[in-house]
Amino acid sequence: xxxxxxxxxxxxxxxxxxxxxxxxxxxxxxxxxxxxxxxxxxxxxxxxxxxxxxxxxxxxxxxxxxxxxxxxxxxxxxxxxxxxxxxxxxxxxxxxxxxxxxxxxxxxxxxxxxxxxxxxxxxxxxxxxxxxxxxxxxxxxxxxxxxxxxxxxxxxxxxxxxxxxxxxxxxxxxxxxxxxxxxxxx
Amino acid sequence: xxxxxxxxxxxxxxxxxxxxxxxxxxxxxxxxxxxxxxxxxxxxxxxxxxxxxxxxxxxxxxxxxxxxxxxxxxxxxxxxxxxxxxxxxxxxxxxxxxxxxxxxxxxxxxxxxxxxxxxxxxxxxxxxxxxxxxxxxxxxxxxxxxxxxxxxxxxxxxxxxxxxxxxxxxxxxxxxxxxxxxxxxxxxxxxxxxxxxxxxxxxxxxxxxxxxxxxxxxxxxxxxxxxxxxxxxxxxxxxxxxxx
Numbered sequence: 001x002x003x004x005x006x007x008x009x010x011x012x013x014x015x016x017x018x019x020x021x022x023x024x025x026x027x028x029x030x031x032x033x034x035x036x037x038x039x040x041x042x043x044x045x046x047x048x049x050x051x052x053x054x055x056x057x058x059x060x061x062x063x064x065x066x067x068x069x070x071x072x073x074x075x076x077x078x079x080x081x082x083x084x085x086x087x088x089x090x091x092x093x094x095x096x097x098x099x100x101x102x103x104x105x106x107x108x109x110x111x112x113x114x115x116x117x118x119x120x121x122x123x124x125x126x127x128x129x130x131x132x133x134x135x136x137x138x139x140x141x142x143x144x145x146x147x148x149x150x151x152x153x154x155x156x157x158x159x160x161x162x163x164x165x166x167x168x169x170x171x172x173x174x175x176x177x178x179x180x181x182x183x184x185x186x
Numbered sequence: 187x188x189x190x191x192x193x194x195x196x197x198x199x200x201x202x203x204x205x206x207x208x209x210x211x212x213x214x215x216x217x218x219x220x221x222x223x224x225x226x227x228x229x230x231x232x233x234x235x236x237x238x239x240x241x242x243x244x245x246x247x248x249x250x251x252x253x254x255x256x257x258x259x260x261x262x263x264x265x266x267x268x269x270x271x272x273x274x275x276x277x278x279x280x281x282x283x284x285x286x287x288x289x290x291x292x293x294x295x296x297x298x299x300x301x302x303x304x305x306x307x308x309x310x311x312x313x314x315x316x317x318x319x320x321x322x323x324x325x326x327x328x329x330x331x332x333x334x335x336x337x338x339x340x341x342x343x344x345x346x347x348x349x350x351x352x353x354x355x356x357x358x359x360x361x362x363x364x365x366x367x368x369x370x371x372x373x374x375x376x377x378x379x380x381x382x383x384x385x386x387x388x389x390x391x392x393x394x395x396x397x398x399x400x401x402x403x404x405x406x407x408x409x410x411x412x413x414x415x416x417x418x419x420x421x422x423x424x425x426x427x428x429x430x
Contacts, residue, residue, distance in 0.1 A: 022256050029247055030395050037242040054242050058250045117232075124229070125236040132416030133366055137382035142200075143233040155384055156364050162412055168196040175229055 010181075014075035018068055025062055032076050033058070035126040036083045042118060043087050053086045060086070076181055080119060127177045135170035138163055190219050199226035241349055244396040328405055328426040330355065336423045342405045344428060345390075348398060351380065354388035355407060358423060363411045367391055368418060370404040372427075377418060383407055403428040 008016070008027055016024025036057050040050035061068070061082050068078050128139060134156060141147040141155065149167070153160040190209055197205070204210045213219045250256075324343035330353075332338050340355030351367075358365055365383040370376075380391040393402075405428060409421045 025254075025256070026247075029250070033246070033395070034239045034241050037246075038237060038239045041240055042237055050240075051242055051246050054246050055249050055253070059253050062254055121232050121236045122239075124232050125239050128233070128236065129239055133379055133410070134364055134382050139233070143230075143236070144238065155386075156382060157360075157362070158364060158412060164197065165193075167200055168193045171196045171200060171226060171229060171233075172192055174233075175226065178229075 014070040017075055018070045029058055032079050035122055039083050039122045040087055049090055053090055056086045057083045074181055127174055131170055135166045138166045139170045142167055195223050196226055199230045241392055326429055328428055330424040330426040332424050333422050338424045340424055349393055351391045352388055355385050358385035360409050363409050366408050366410045368406040369402040370406050371401045372403055398428050
């Protein structure tokens with residue numbers, strides 16, 4: 001989703017969250033629940049488990065908010081870190097169950113993990129979702145649907161040069177946003 | 187030669203076609219431009235593999251507030267107070283500030299006027315599901331009616347337990363600009379862009395979080411000029427209201 005008019009910035013959410021403001025928890029959920037849920041569903045492959053993990057992430061983040069320092073890191077990255085732990089816990093529980101169920105000596109496939117690459121890609125998708133239109137749609141058509149610039153131009157009724165310019169600037173803007181997300185909360 | 191313009195590097199990363207020889211020569215000998223190009227290429231490759239985001243069902247938030255025993259009034263996930271004048275959120279924050287700051291009062295007035303005189307409120311046929319596949323029946327069908335002085339019409343089907351809108355329009359034939367779909371809060375203060383709408387075919391749009399129950403019920407299609415300004419153009423063409 002793109003910005004909701006009037007929603008606080010990530011840094012403002014982070015400060016309110018650290019102060020224990022409940023409206024900031026709600027804002028954090030609005031801002032990052034899709035990222036957490038998508039990460040969980042991609043690794044766990046199960047909607048029910050992904051819902052549980054999403055619930056656990058926000059509950060445990062809120063309960064341990066004293067450990068979050070808005071001056072030292074971004075809230076989105078902190079929540080992503082908690083999500084990775086909760087997903088790993090869920091995988092470990094599954095693999096315990098499988099070991100218990102499997103015959104002794106049977107080879108089990110290595111479980112999936114929420115590796116850095118997947119986390120990067122989901123964060124990227126999350127940032128792409130926030131880019132202003134028409135760049136968001138242009139980048140989506142180009143990258144998700146593999147459409148060529150002329151196809152996009154025709155579909156959106158935009159001049160070809162405009163489409164290419166939006167794609168370039170969209171890519172640069174994504175790069176800058178990711179730097180912001182991965183640096184500090186300022 | 188000075189460093190390459192980053193838009194040249196971005197186009198290079200996107201197209202994977204070398205620009206003019208001068209630029210290629212420069213990059214061959216410039217570690218800084220090489221690094222910048224490599225970063226953009228990695229980003230471009232990651233974008234191709236990026237998954238589409240999924241929205242958790244609305245009851246996940248309810249479960250969180252229940253488990254934490256929070257006050258529902260302050261923790262409504264769809265409510266957001268208007269931004270104060272403070273900045274500091276970087277580019278994203280500034281963008282939102284601009285979006286709120288410009289045009290919002292006029293829009294509020296126009297929404298209020300529309301609500302007041304009762305024009306443009308589409309009649310909603312609950313469980314109208316004609317034309318839908320039986321596995322994906324709409325929760326509601328919203329008729330999109332033209333605003334005064336505009337032409338066009340359409341329907342917005344609320345599907346996937348209210349998490350998605352399937353929108354199709356007819357009679358939208360602007361020669362320039364593009365159509366954008368918005369959800370506007372009935373308070374006239376807040377709105378969310380759901381994306382670009384192709385007037386030639388039905389489009390499916392995800393409704394973020396649980397916005398409809400928070401008052402984001404006005405489905406609005408605007409005509410946006412190609413001016414690079416992300417705020418609502420205030421040129422609304424058709425509208426309808428999701429039933430409560």
